[in-house]
Amino acid sequence: MSVTTDRPRAANTSAADLPPSPTGTRRPGRRSGRRVVAGVLLVLATVVTFWQVDLRRHIDEQFLAVARDVPAGQVITDADLRVAWVANPSGLALVPAQESGGIVGRTATVPLVAGSLLVSAQVGPVAWPAEGxxxxxxxxxxxxxxxxxxxxxxxxxxxxxxxxxxxxxxxxxxxxxxxxxxxxxxxxxxxxxxxxxxxxxxxxxxxxxxxxxxxxxxxxxxxxxx
Structure with missing residues (x-):
């Protein structure tokens, strides 16, 4: 009796027989980079939005400016004043436009130059020089x-x-x-x-x-x- 032994032959595997690789595979490094870029863009958008909101909040603030030269001691009239829009008046003692009624009729303590913003310290009493x-x-x-x-x-x-x-x-x-x-x-x-x-x-x-x-x-x- 003869025994025949079948030995398994090495599989002739070709690239066509391999299972297809998942489509759309992304490398981890590319995904992390996109997240960083998205985070930076989000921060920039937040800063720009805050700046625009702050600018819009101050852009409508109106203050008094000098329309023409006023010598020291001269009584300030309506024609000497105009309204100016100031975006960020922080740190300045400017006179709000709605207080023009309290400025007209008073005197300039120093010469006022046309085009400059009016500061409260530049405005004196009705009579100039003041008493004393x-x-x-x-x-x-x-x-x-x-x-x-x-x-x-x-x-x-x-x-x-x-x-x-x-x-x-x-x-x-x-x-x-x-x-x-x-x-x-x-x-x-x-x-x-x-x-x-x-x-x-x-x-x-x-x-x-x-x-x-x-x-x-x-x-x-x-x-x-x-």
Missing amino acids: EAVIAVPVAPGRAPTSLTAGSRVVVLVAPAGGGGQLAPQQDDGVRRAVATVVSVTAGADQVGTQLVTVLLAADAAEAVASAAGDVSLVQLGPSQ
Whole structure:
């Protein structure tokens, strides 16, 4: 008896016999990258939306602006004012447009320049100078005042005795030789080349003492917080 043994033959597997691979297979790295891009776009969209909402909230805020030049001390009229739209007025003491009724009829404490926004500190009482204040003009020789003086600058007015070699005389009483003032205007003097005629606003008693004192006037400019 003969026994025949059948050995399994190696399968001749071809690519056509393999099961098809799932369609649309994505690599993990590509999917993660798309998620990152989507997250960045979402953040940018949130920032842009917040900015637009904040801009729309402030864009309709109306404030008063100066329509034409107004000298210091002049009464402010309707024609001197106009309405301006300010997107973000934070940190500025601007005057809202609806308060124009309380501004008209009052005076400008400093010269107002056309096109500038009106700040509450630039508006004074109905009468100017106010009660207890006075305005005087002092001649200042060359070299006795900073060249940066402009309307609105705060200064110390010092009066030195005539012939004293530029040394200040001791104060005889409060305010006689020294007074803090606000510059109203600065013009060129007519007596000497380089001389300035500076108009200042200060307390009435100090103004009388300075105006009656004989001697050379010097002006010391102060910082905004002094």
